[in-house]
Amino acid sequence: MTPEQARELFRAGTRAPTSGFSAGWTQANLIALPRDFAYDFLLFAQRNPKSCPVLEVTEPGETSAPRFAGDLRTDLPAYRVYRDGELVEERTDVADLWREDLVAFLIGCSFTFEAALLEAGVGVRHIETGGNVPMYRTNARCRPAGRLAGPQVVSMRPVPAEQVATAVRVTSRYPAVHGAPVHVGAPEALGIADLGAPDFGEPVEVRPGEVPVFWACGVTPQAAVMHSRPPFAIGHAPGHMAITDARDSEFLVP
Amino acid sequence: MTPEQARELFRAGTRAPTSGFSAGWTQANLIALPRDFAYDFLLFAQRNPKSCPVLEVTEPGETSAPRFAGDLRTDLPAYRVYRDGELVEERTDVADLWREDLVAFLIGCSFTFEAALLEAGVGVRHIETGGNVPMYRTNARCRPAGRLAGPQVVSMRPVPAEQVATAVRVTSRYPAVHGAPVHVGAPEALGIADLGAPDFGEPVEVRPGEVPVFWACGVTPQAAVMHSRPPFAIGHAPGHMAITDARDSEFLVP
Numbered sequence: 001m002t003p004e005q006a007r008e009l010f011r012a013g014t015r016a017p018t019s020g021f022s023a024g025w026t027q028a029n030l031i032a033l034p035r036d037f038a039y040d041f042l043l044f045a046q047r048n049p050k051s052c053p054v055l056e057v058t059e060p061g062e063t064s065a066p067r068f069a070g071d072l073r074t075d076l077p078a079y080r081v082y083r084d085g086e087l088v089e090e091r092t093d094v095a096d097l098w099r100e101d102l103v104a105f106l107i108g109c110s111f112t113f114e115a116a117l118l119e120a121g122v123g124v125r126h127i128e129t130g131g132n133v134p135m136y137r138t139n140a141r142c143r144p145a146g147r148l149a150g151p152q153v154v155s156m157r158p159v160p161a162e163q164v165a166t167a168v169r170v171t172s173r174y175p176a177v178h179g180a181p182v183h184v185g186a187p188e189a190l191g192i193a194d195l196g197a198p199d200f201g202e203p204v205e206v207r208p209g210e211v212p213v214f215w216a217c218g219v220t221p222q223a224a225v226m227h228s229r230p231p232f233a234i235g236h237a238p239g240h241m242a243i244t245d246a247r248d249s250e251f252l253v254p
Numbered sequence: 255m256t257p258e259q260a261r262e263l264f265r266a267g268t269r270a271p272t273s274g275f276s277a278g279w280t281q282a283n284l285i286a287l288p289r290d291f292a293y294d295f296l297l298f299a300q301r302n303p304k305s306c307p308v309l310e311v312t313e314p315g316e317t318s319a320p321r322f323a324g325d326l327r328t329d330l331p332a333y334r335v336y337r338d339g340e341l342v343e344e345r346t347d348v349a350d351l352w353r354e355d356l357v358a359f360l361i362g363c364s365f366t367f368e369a370a371l372l373e374a375g376v377g378v379r380h381i382e383t384g385g386n387v388p389m390y391r392t393n394a395r396c397r398p399a400g401r402l403a404g405p406q407v408v409s410m411r412p413v414p415a416e417q418v419a420t421a422v423r424v425t426s427r428y429p430a431v432h433g434a435p436v437h438v439g440a441p442e443a444l445g446i447a448d449l450g451a452p453d454f455g456e457p458v459e460v461r462p463g464e465v466p467v468f469w470a471c472g473v474t475p476q477a478a479v480m481h482s483r484p485p486f487a488i489g490h491a492p493g494h495m496a497i498t499d500a501r502d503s504e505f506l507v508p
Contacts, residue, residue: 039292039296042293042297043296046296046308046311047311054300057297057300057301172507175429175507253426253429253507
């Protein structure tokens with residue numbers, strides 16, 4: 001499915017996690033904030049590049065970007081709407097909520113390197129089960145910027161112990177889409193009490209001989225919104241990404 | 255020489271290009287702009303990451319940063335002062351010109367990968383001659399952001415034809431400090447009429463069997479200042495960098 005076809009599907013109302021969609025095309029996290037918060041957020045991203053690798057920034061009020069030819073208000077499968085940091089609504093379309101002063105940031109997503117993991121023989125459990133990746137709010141704090149602060153959010157994939165090194169090596173070649181894991185094993189050291197109860201997405205089974213491997217996650221901006229309470233923000237529903245017109249290969253380093 | 259020792263030397267008035275100083279420690283370009291231009295510049299950097307890889311951003315009025323423990327107003331060997339885009343002064347100290355609303359950006363510098371080039375057996379001519387690297391304003395345009403636009407500036411190092419691939423391979427492992435060359439050979443395609451007359455720095459000899467290799471350059475922000483004419487800006491004098499407390503190895507990707 002091309003990015004355009006996938007976006008058309010979502011525009012028409014289909015709602016699904018996008019892991020595995022439009023293989024080879026880059027998926028992105030969305031966070032849209034009032035112009036007044038744009039500098040703080042761009043600085044937050046600069047200071048937390050593992051969590052917030054910025055792919056595109058729109059002009060205020062614009063609804064597309066050079067590497068996203070669709071409509072940011074309608075072409076993601078699902079959105080989350082925040083007022084004063086509270087999640088007030090989840091819906092499949094935010095056309096009527098988009099404002100002239102909103103600046104949208106598209107942020108790299110770890111789904112990008114999943115194709116490379118599969119190719120290297122490292123299975124990806126939530127693709128196998130057709131579910132959403134589990135994501136956790138951690139006790140690691142982001143470096144604050146202006147009025148924005150918050151915890152680092154991570155995604156988790158169980159990896160057989162003998163393939164952990166391969167998973168590190170493969171994903172470190174994609175620094176613009178979270179890159180190498182931030183943490184391998186020991187979820188308790190991240191303040192994660194129960195892997196079975198993720199803060200976002202769905203739990204996956206960690207089998208005997210497998211190690212939970214954690215990557216920085218582009219839901220981190222939404223955790224910062226919840227923590228810092230800007231008056232208004234729109235994000236994607238975790239796991240329900242923007243499918244861009246950029247190629248995964250663009251983010252591969254030698 | 256440690257970064258602190260080098261900065262002390264420059265603070266005391268020594269003026270010299272910094273290529274080869276404090277080997278292993280990261281050098282950085284400086285551009286300081288009024289707070290009102292900070293978002294435009296941070297967006298300009300995000301849109302032109304090869305030219306403007308941001309290492310640090312200060313709070314308005316601050317004169318140091320987490321990875322630069324010195325004083326940004328005095329600890330570089332030389333500065334350039336711009337008013338309405340005009341270069342009005344070059345001096346070794348800008349303490350009396352620093353303003354409460356200035357935001358300073360430290361930007362990766364290709365001097366970082368020169369040690370790696372030398373280690374790979376690729377000579378660096380301007381280090382051999384003890385001079386400054388030649389830099390050129392090109393006909394390639396940066397992607398504009400807000401009120402900022404301008405040409406891409408490149409640095410040039412002559413490389414023996416049989417070592418060009420090595421130079422590409424080595425420098426591509428340092429994406430946060432300009433990374434791989436943007437252009438190899440054919441200076442006329444960049445609009446450079448005379449390699450012997452650089453716009454910044456000093457010319458170097460290109461010997462028979464050598465190819466001019468061009469890397470994106472952190473003087474690009476100053477070219478944008480000259481083109482876009484913000485009311486006030488302070489930059490480093492090209493080649494006279496900020497010596498930071500970061501290690502080059504921090505910017506090496508696998």
